[in-house]
Amino acid sequence: MQTNDGMLMSIPIQAPYGTWKSPISADHIVKGSKPIAELLVDPITNKIYHVESRPAEDGRNALVETETSRDLTGTQWNVRTGVHEYGGGAVTVYGGIAYFSHYGDGRVYSVDVNPGGIPEAVTPDSNSLHRFADFSVYPSNPQLMVAIMEDHTNDPTGETPSQVVNTLCVIDAAAKSVSPLVSGADFYSSARFSPDGTRLVWLQWFHPDMPWEGSELMHADVTVVDGKVSLTHIVSIAGVPSKISVAFPSWVDNDTLLFTSDESGYQNLYKFTGGQVTPVLLEPITQDFSQPAWTLGWSPYAPIDETGEHILCTAWKDGRTVIYLVNILSRAPPQLVESSFVAIDTIRTVSARSRQAVFSSPKVDGDNAIILCTLPPSLDPTGAEFTQQLPLLKGHHSNALIHVVYYPPNNPAYSGSSIPDESPPCVVNVHGGPTALESQALNWKKQYFTSRGWAWLDVNYGGSSGYGREYIQRLAGKWGIVDTEDSINAVDILSKEPYNNYLDANRSAIRGGSAGGYTTLATLSISSNAAAFAAGASSYGISRLGRPRQVHA
Incomplete structure (x- = not known):
């Protein structure tokens, strides 16, 4: 015919x-697509990076400069962590330096993202008994960072997991040392410095809760003297063990913290500012604005303008992801940003000045892709542009x-x-x-x-x-x-x-x-x-x- x-x-x-x-x-199942395990942006250079799962390379994860598709580490490196077993949050990039967890020995390494950079260990050798994840760089001294440390010293064979100890620690990349910062809870995640470094927030929860059953958002003032980080005025600002789950805290500016809470029955957006916690929206919405926090390193929203007034956020509606533009000051209903993407775990700000955010998502009929979203100067959601989609077999x-x-x-x-x-x-x-x-x-x-x-x-x-x-x-x-x-x-x-x-x-x-x-x-x-x-x-x-x-x- x-x-x-x-x-x-x-x-x-x-x-x-x-x-x-x-x-x-x-072969299409194994090689047909390259799953994006993590997505991150250097907040200083605004460059985009991602962690790419390589099933054909013994399942290792590679750190990649997104724009050039250039691997930043050789084939002997596996950018992955086993913290909380589900992992995630294995890398951060700040000012052109990447810090990552190597799955082979559990140590943290630093590497210059420019061609020719060679990874160098910044944590001591623990015979694979220490695992690290979910890094937050201290803005005034980028060689200091807070991370989760999972200590398997009392469980070297993996047969007594109740003996594993989780803490928040400080990694000093210059001194190549690790020191304790916060302990006492069974689990920690999402430690985040405010932009000026004067405050720190984190999530914690206790057995038998999973983080989506009950968790607490903690807040502390930060002091750094001679490279030593200390905390004062530690308080719980949201969440209730076994009753209310909070997740994904992130600073919009030095006084405004965003996070999600299921206090209404659904994971909706909340903010902490001026010492008070309030819902971002006037009325709760029967949609989850985040998934349960069982993988580290996710982010369901991103500030999208220089004033910090507007954010792009994701929500699950009818079994697929939708994207909203939200004004976090007016408490007005969210505005839908039309798109054909169906599963977004992480969305991050690329440039607030350029009104750009990036996320990783497939379509119904397309492989996983890194997508750059740009809003017009008017911030009209109908003018959103999506670029950098990967090819697909039709x-x-x-x-x-x-x-x-x-x-x-x-x-x-x-x-x-x-x-x-x-x-x-x-x-x-x-x-x-x-x-x-x-x-x-x-x-x-x-x-x-x-x-x-x-x-x-x-x-x-x-x-x-x-x-x-x-x-x-x-x-x-x-x-x-x-x-x-x-x-x-x-x-x-x-x-x-x-x-x-x-x-x-x-x-x-x-x-x-x-x-x-x-x-x-x-x-x-x-x-x-x-x-x-x-x-x-x-x-x-x-x-x-x-x-x-x-x-x-």
Whole structure:
């Protein structure tokens, strides 16, 4: 068949679902995209950097200068940390010097970002017993920084994690020393100096709380004498253990601190100024303006003008990320910034003078990309420009048809099944966390299956983030119950009217990793219907395998 311009066009064919031939191979899953693990901006030079995950290089993380795509470290370096096990916050760049945690030995290294820079250790060798993350540089002396130190001295084999000690420490890059600063809580994160260095805030929480269940935002005055950092007037300014979660503190100026709190039931924006905490918006919004803080180094908002009056922020709405422009002084409703990006973990200011921010996000049909957002001088959100998008392979991507979860079979070479009334087999995917969220971002693993005639179903079960504190709390005390039943019910609903052609319940397989792996195992063994799925695959699922018991009659 020919088109009007004379080009040959193949005619879509029909074949049983699950048997379609696809150009998307396993190599696309491993090499088709380069996940952006972290995104950061040097506040002095305004240059953008990112940490890029390299599955083909034994899974190492590389620090990259974004504009030139130049690696700042050689292949022997892994810019990654194991703090809190989930990691994140492995690097900061300040005034052309990068400080990063090397996963190989846990030490912190400094490297000049200019070509030829050689990493140099700035913390002592601890035989891999000390881990560092989430660095905050002291503005008046950039060789001083506060970081989380996770001490495994009493747990060298990893068999007694209750003996691991977390503190906030001061790293002196000049003296190559580490000294304690704050201790007593079970966990710390997000230590941030005010721009003038006179104040420090941080988050802390205690076992058994996770940070999204209850945490405290602490505030202290800072004094530095002869390179020694000390704190006075330490107070809690927001958050309540086990009741209110606060997250992602960041200074807009020397007197204004932003953060998120779920005091209203959803993670909304708050500010601390003049010694008082107030909501940024006049009325709470039933949207989460941040994800649970289970990975270090994220940032859900960025100041976007020189006065600090306006910020760009992200929120989760209908299972995808939206971008808002918010006036933090007027308390007016947020203004939507139209975009096609669906999953933004981190957004950072590049230049307030130029009204620019940067974030990492894929589209529904595009790989992960570094996106530069520029607002016009009027700060009219309808004039926002997005640039620096990465290329993508077109033509074989499924689009989500219902709330985040369902991807139909899709391949331009096929028009459906050759078997009358056949419904497609389905992969049911359960995310980890368990308080994570499966977004609508392009994922080559999903396209591998959908391009072969499979359906793919992402289940954001009760406990997933993005839907408010109450939805997360559905899982509290019911892990292995709510998640398994939601997975079973999702398949049951989409295999019946009015969705009866979406998937074949008898040919559905469940899969998941970590917490999702546990849900997979629980669904196949202890759920209300262990036969709900024809097969299952658990990747590093939480479990305890036991030997079969021998019974003598």
